[in-house]
Amino acid sequence: MSCLVNGVHSSQTSVHDRGLLYGHSVFETVAVNAGKLLLWDQHLARLLLGAQTLNIPFHNELATLLMADVAQLLASHEQANGLNVIRIQLTMGQGGRGYANPESPTPTRIVSLHDYPIQHLQRAKTGVNIGVSDVRLAQQPLLAGIKHGNRLEQVLARSRWHPDWDEALLLDQDQNVIEGTQSNLFVVEQGVLKTPDLSLCGVAGVMRGYVLGLAQTIGVEVQTVRLSLSQVESADEVFLTNSLIGIWPVKRCGKILYNTSEVSSKLLKKIQKNEVIPNI
Incomplete structure (x- = not known):
């Protein structure tokens, strides 16, 4: 597995992240074939809907950053058979103690690349x-x-x-x-x-x-x-x-x-x- 947290290679996030503390996040698991994200428009639409439901800010710049993260991972780690899985998680980001949303949240984006589970097919x-x-x-x-x-x-x-x-x-x-x-x-x-x-x-x-x-x-x-x-x-x-x-x-x-x-x-x-x- 290879992982980017806010565009940086890492497998760690803050202990103050609301995705860790409260499950305050949404995620998508996307099939990739020969570099193409399958059913990507539908996945992105559901990610956006989930973010809106949980009041996680989602703007055009964030969508662009997510796609850049995906492209970076695929370019450096694509499997020989062209089959991969991309997991995208978007959290509310860091906040203080308590359930109330932060006043000016900065979402955390976590994008990871995995082998495709061929046995499923x-x-x-x-x-x-x-x-x-x-x-x-x-x-x-x-x-x-x-x-x-x-x-x-x-x-x-x-x-x-x-x-x-x-x-x-x-x-x-x-x-x-x-x-x-x-x-x-x-x-x-x-x-x-x-x-x-x-x-x-x-x-x-x-x-x-x-x-x-x-x-x-x-x-x-x-x-x-x-x-x-x-x-x-x-x-x-x-x-x-x-x-x-x-x-x-x-x-x-x-x-x-x-x-x-x-x-x-x-x-x-x-x-x-x-x-x-x-x-x-």
Whole structure:
């Protein structure tokens, strides 16, 4: 891993940074193929939305600095196969004690470069086994959809993992299925593609948004709904998405087996053709 903090090679930040103290930050994890940031416009839009939600100043100069950081890392460390992951984190910056925002905040930008997890793409071919976590997501509509720096629910879920799981579903306090720990969920019921409503909690993934739009172009009806675990278990097809894995067809959830991946296969071919994930 190589990392820049405010444009300088470093793996350290201030102990007074609000991203460290309170999780007061937003972040994006972006796939890179041959130097191109995939779905970058969508990632940047979500980063901006998250920053606005958390009152982190985000201006044109900051966007330019972030792109300069990314270019610097890619120019000096790009992998031989051209596949990388860029992680961008934007914090509120340093502040005094207490929760109140600093009067004149200066955001901290942290940009790091990582190897691409090729095994994630391979699971698109093999399918995955998933479970259901006993961790329940809190409902907070003010934070719903954004990718903020407080991931303690996901950390707890990952610490209560079953060795057979490739991913685990997270439910909210009302027993609605919301998402995976690192992915968004889709089910197919009688030809209709459904994904959970994220108005109360959960992360609105960049690939989730792309797949919703793409499905309509191939004639698949899409719905955003409240989704129960029984609906997931009785679905004709289930799959997961994020910007690094692309699409993972689910072959088993607990004791439930799924025998078709018709819709996910069509969508996977489309996103590979459109070059929004690497095709290996």
